[in-house]
Amino acid sequence: MSPAFPVPLSGQPNVKLWAHEHEIEQAALNQLRNIARLDPVRRVAVMPDVHLGKGATVGSVIAMEDAVSPAAVGVDIGCGVAGVKTTLRAADLPDDLSGLRSAIEAAVPVGFKVHKNEVDTRRFGGAIESQSHRLWAGAEGLRADVTRAMSRAPKAIGTLGGGNHFIEVCLDADDAVWLTLHSGSRNIGKELAERHIATAKGLPHNRDLPDRDLAYFLAGSEEMDAYLYDLRWAQDYAAHSRAVMMALVRGVVAERFPRVGFTDEINVHHNYVGSETVDGNEYVVTRKGAIRAGSGDLALIPGSMGTGSYVVRGLGDPESLYSASHGAGRRMSRTAAKRTFTVDDLRAQTDGVECRKDAGVVDEIPGAYKDLNRVIEAQSSLVEVVTHLRTILCVKG
Template sequence: MSNYEVMHNKGQVPVKSWTKGVSFDENARAQVNNMASMPFIHKWIAVMPDVHLGKGATIGSVIPTIGAVIPAAVGVDLGCGMMAAKTTLNASQLPDSLTALRSEIEKKVPHGSSPTMRGMRDKGSWANAPEDVLGAWASLSDGFTKLVEKHPFLKNTNNMKQLGTLGSGNHFIEICIDENNAVWVMLHSGSRGVGNRIGTHFIEQAKKDMERWFINLPDKDLAYIPEGSDKFRDYVEAVAWAQDFAKTNREVMMARTLQAMRDILKVPFEAHVEAVNCHHNYISRENHYGQNVWVTRKGAVSAKKGEMGIIPGSMGAKSFIVRGLGNEESFCSCSHGAGRVMSRAEAKRRVSMDEHLLATAGVECRKDEDVIDETPAAYKPIEKVMSAQSDLVEIVHTLKQVLCVKG
């Protein structure tokens, strides 16, 4: 018996949704149906259990295409994803209070953002990039120079100054404990300002082309770039670089977080990366059902057979290290997290400070009004999300955070 439900409207490809037992609201359904009406979708669209309304394309969707890609479906946080490392530390080796450790991580990894006046630095970027950041940028520098030659506007983006920085919103760094009391570091971030600028530019370009070619779309954010055009090649090249930036960004932050732990804990330990470069906003060239296709995962993770992945819950819930089951009907994909059930504004309106404090009890984290939009109640219950995709991944480790740094 299949674990998914099928929607199939006339004139559209089917939609297979792994949403049994979790919410799939009408606005998100309408958005998925708009995508399903596009003429270049291969076979069907797969919807993950963390599905919720996005811009143009639904977050928690897998969109296989032939002959075109939709830049807004990939989004603007290009290469956003997860990284996790298991350490040789045991929970008993952590101090009773983790306040000093959180403070040290926050010192070593710029986070958040602040409005910038001329000549003032955004607190979420480097004033002077340290040596390790400069070293990491060296692997990205040539590719960036080539991009700037084609797209001069990228020169003045926050590129190197934001390498090794967290950002804001749902990005985080966490210290977690697994089912065997092993200590893990897990973090979530993407390609920062430079990726945002790349994504925004190509979304705007695609929209202009639709107007120029008199192409009517069910949603203007579904504007696409046809394969074979110079613009398509430029887009794929720019996204590939942004995905490399995102991967490197996570690696730098992981190294800095582990150093903060060594500085504060004064205990020798090793760390082994269990799941790295686990993008969840990206495009990938893959073969499915006998054809080479572009797979856009917007808030979804690759879950090929045996492939390791990370599915985080909210800042007060469990997270999971998983192994892919290679389910071809989902185009070998799984959810990227729990998925929102409240918008940021709604969460701030509906959730009280007392409720937030109760939901994050036992976690060393920010407990102020500005973080209520990320409160656990704003997300679907992660256990139900995992149950809905039991045919997509198997759980290898269950993590519970004890420290969370938010932007």
């Protein structure tokens, strides 16, 4: 039986936790208390994958009245996950998946790499082509000066990045093959976020905050209007990038399996802002490391290189601000993971997964993350499990 969540944060009844306080690092608890003390904050929901972030805690959902804090979204604006079910079965795949991994890595630049030229989305047609036209038309209205970053942004569409971002081939409970990926707005979202955070820090009402990184904008101000325009554009950029990347991966798979079909597409943010109504009240809701889990919402909650992902459906719990976790969540920093684990540990923990097994990704080892199954169990009132996806191939930057 799952724990009786949520529980209030001690001393802060407007903060509800889907984890026990003793399971959360002290620095993250301090962050949550700082967030709760901000004048415009009305409610905070804390997911079971919670961990320390910059300014705002990763795994936090914050409802503010007539205000928004850029740090409550994070700098990778629009970061999220995408997935698609294929008509392939496990038996259709070769025993050796190294060739498939190499082909995906050839089609999708990883790490700091970008495409040599902007991806011609006319080859995909339909929604992807129309999204591309809208995206670049909207870029003309960006308020922050990101001229240098923008020069690279068209070539970065449909690229993976590094860190915890991934492309995976997985098997569901019925041995059907899924394609999943995790990526964000690449450098352009970071550049936009950092410029608006700097602007917020300079506003008079933010001078006496418990943490300057929590600086916020007020509704009706030019600064908030400018931030929300740029943020929404970056969210669209991230979603479009995932759509293009998934189209590229689908193309690789279709080349090897010409009769393959694709269904059940998912593409959701887990670092974003929405204007939402909760219990009859209008809020600006920020999710930093959290997905929307409204009634019937379909989403992905990934784990790590060796643990796969869960396909979930939201149950629409207003106590969580209609939210759920975005993943397993780190239980140790990248530096600590590199000190703790070796390449041999990585090989052992990713046994059976076609992936990199070198020192460059030791910080992404499954042991550096929380137990995904426990994270899912803790939020059984927030989402129902559709199926578990077992990773058999993982591409990392």
